[in-house]
Amino acid sequence: MTIRLTWKRVLATLAGLAAAGLLFAWSGIFNIAASSGHWAITDWFLHWTMRNSVKTHAFFDSPSDPIATEGQLVSAAGHFAAACASCHGAPGQRPSTVMQKATPPAPDLSVNARKWSDAQLFYILRHGVKYTGMPAWAAEGRDDEIRRMVAFVRRLPGMTPAQYRSLSGQTDGAGAQGAGTTDARALGSNVLAGCVACHGADGRGRGQRDIPILGGQRAGYLEAALAAYADGRRASAVMANAAATLTPGERRALAAHFAALPGLPGTAGMDSRARTIVERGLPQWQLPACASCHGAGKPQPVLTGQRAGYIAARLRYWKGDGKEIDARLPQNVMPVIARRIPEEMIDPLARYLAGETR
Known part of the structure; x- marks a missing residue:
């Protein structure tokens, strides 16, 4: 017997399959319990799809140099200990048995991290993974934080428990x-x-x-x-x-x-150009003096004696903020100010405020 295919029959078949799928979902027969796990073929297919997706999107979406180069791992290690170790474990620390009951469970990064390139790790950290417990990075625009975390995760496979405890500050709590x-x-x-x-x-x-x-x-x-x-x-x-x-x-x-701890303020350095910006600003750039908001008795944070690298990084972060800025709102003032600071003056200004003379 020959069945003749027509558009009506094809559409009716598709509609029937869709109705059957909706009926199956409505019935509640499908078991979504994490305790039931996945079939082996399902687990393979989902991970295969995920790996292919990450490789493709990381190629277009990750920066060309997605890993921190300065070796600044303390903040990343602290965040990992607070937010990630309970699921992934850490050197000398097993993951939480509760978190390992997720489907799928979080991978052991001391092994799994070797499977990904820096760009792919960056993509996973920035965007997370759907249908798993892996969230997207919790702050938009903080690629600097993600870069440091990539550098930290890259170090995990060869990291000793003592090195991990030192980086994450777990030996500093006493006293x-x-x-x-x-x-x-x-x-x-x-x-x-x-x-x-x-x-x-x-x-x-x-x-x-x-x-x-x-x-x-x-x-x-x-x-x-x-x-x-x-x-x-x-x-x-x-x-x-x-x-x-x-x-x-x-x-x-x-x-x-x-x-109440000692630390700030420090002694300002001697760069005359930076001193001009701090004390008088640059009227031709509509740049007010730093001291007008950050000076003695002012409500804004003390900058004198602050770490130069931190000041420079914050100014560049604000300078690159692509959002529309309303300078009338207090929280939006710094992006406006940072954009008016000449790029070549950011590092000298930061060093001046930090008290570095070079």
């Missing part, structure tokens, strides 16, 4: 409670330890160029910054994760604790 002149006992030990893991018990950022000096900074500014990170007004996946669970009282206590 942090008593640091400074404020009553740090008002803070839970885990709250303060989470901060000193990256910023150090002395608030000096453990010598890392990407971590600011907090010691001696204005308490009001630090408290406001934590609130801004927590509610998304200030972009940083690392700091957003750290600040999200803090109560207003904990933010206030942390700010007072670090503000």
Whole structure:
């Protein structure tokens, strides 16, 4: 018997298959329980599709140099310990048995990281993976943070437990409670330890160029910054994760604790051009003086004595912000200011504020 294919029969067949699929989904027969796992063929197909997708999209979407070159791994290690290790595990640390019950479970990066190029790791970290527990990076525009995390993950396969504990600050917590002149006992030990893991018990950022000096900074500014990170007004996946669970009282206590530590201000350097920008600004560029907002008695953060690499990185981040800016809003002032600073003056200005004379 010959069945003649017609458009009506093809469309009717397709409509019938679609109706059958909807009926199956409506019935609830399909088991979505993570405890049931995947069939082997399903698991293979999903991972095969994911690998092909990452390779294709990373080729077009990742930067040509997606890995940090300065070896700044402390902030990435701290974020990994706080947000990633429970699922992926870490050197000398098994992943959470609860998280490993996900379908699919998070891979062991000490093995899995070898399978991906730097560009592919960058793409996965920036965008996450659908239908898994891997989220996209929590702050848009912070490719600098992703680059550092790529560098850290790339190091994981050969990293010893001692190296991991040192980088993530897990050996710095002892004695942090008593640091400074404020009553740090008002803070839970885990709250303060989470901060000193990256910023150090002395608030000096453990010598890392990407971590600011907090010691001696204005308490009001630090408290406001934590609130801004927590509610998304200030972009940083690392700091957003750290600040999200803090109560207003904990933010206030942390700010007072670090503000009481020595560190800022420092002594300004001798670059005359930078000094002009700090003290008088550049009227021809409509650039106000830094001291008009950041000087003594002003509400904005202390910059004198801050780490030069951190200041320069923040100015370049604001300078490259492609969003429309409303300079009337306080949180949008710095992108406007940064765009008016000549590129060749960013590093000299940062060094001047840091007190470096070279």
